[in-house]
Amino acid sequence: MEKAQRAISPQVVVVKAAREGEFNSAFATILQAGAGALSVGGGPFFNSHRRQIVALVSRHGLPAIHVSRQYPEAGGLMSYGPSQTDAYRRAAGYVGRILKGEKAGDLPVELASKFDLIINLATAKAMGLEIPPMLLARADQVIE
Numbered sequence: 019m020e021k022a023q024r025a026i027s028p029q030v031v032v033v034k035a036a037r038e039g040e041f042n043s044a045f046a047t048i049l050q051a052g053a054g055a056l057s058v059g060g061g062p063f064f065n066s067h068r069r070q071i072v073a074l075v076s077r078h079g080l081p082a083i084h085v086s087r088q089y090p091e092a093g094g095l096m097s098y099g100p101s102q103t104d105a106y107r108r109a110a111g112y113v114g115r116i117l118k119g120e121k122a123g124d125l126p127v128e129l130a131s132k133f134d135l136i137i138n139l140a141t142a143k144a145m146g147l148e149i150p151p152m153l154l155a156r157a158d159q160v161i162e
Contacts, residue, residue, distance in 0.1 A: 038067060045074050053080065060085030060099065068092050079145060090138035090161055095145065100130035101158075134158040 031051040035044040048056065058064060058071060065086055072094045075082045084090070085099035108128065116122055135153075138161040142149050154160055 036063070038070070041067070041070060041074060045078060048080070049078060056080045056082040058082055058084045058089070068094070076141075076144075081145065081147060087134060087136045087159070090136045090141070093141055094138060095141045095147075096135070096137045098133060098135045101132040101134045104132040105130065136161065 029051070031048065031053055033044045033047050035041050056075060058075075064071065065088060068084075068086070068089050069092050072089060072092050075095075076093065082089075082095050084094055084097040087097050087099070087102065089097050112122075112125055115125060135157045136159045137149060137154060137157045139149065139154070140162060
C-alpha cells in the first residue's frame with residue numbers, strides 16, 4: 019500500500035485491528051485522517067467480522083473494497099480477489115493427485131490466476147455513487 023501511495027500520491031493510512039474491540043478506534047483513526055475510501059484486508063479474522071465491518075463502513079459512508087466476495091454479499095460496496103470457486107477446483111485437483119500417490123510436499127505452490135470483481139449496485143446507489151458502465155461490464159457479478 020505504501021509503495022502504491024508513492025506512485026499515485028494520495029495519502030495512504032494503514033490501520034490495524036487484531037481484536038473485535040479495536041474496530042471502533044480503527045475507524046476513528048481512519049475518519050480523523052480524512053480518508054476518502056477504504057481497502058479492507060483479507061483473512062479469517064476480518065471475514066468472520068465482515069457484517070460489523072460493513073456496518074461501520076456504511077455508517078461512515080466510506081466507499082470500501084474488500085478481498086472476499088462475502089463482503090458485497092453482506093452489503094459491502096465491492097470486492098476484488100482470488101476466485102474462491104477456482105481455488106476449490108484447484109484444491110480438488112491437488113487432492114486427486116495426492117490420492118493417486120503423489121507426495122503433498124512435492125506438489126508445486128500455485129498463485130491464484132483468476133480473480134473476481136463483485137459490485138453491490140444497491141450499496142453504491144445508497145451511497146450516492148455512480149459506478150461507471152465499463153466497470154459494471156467487467157464485473158463478474160453485480161448485486162442489485
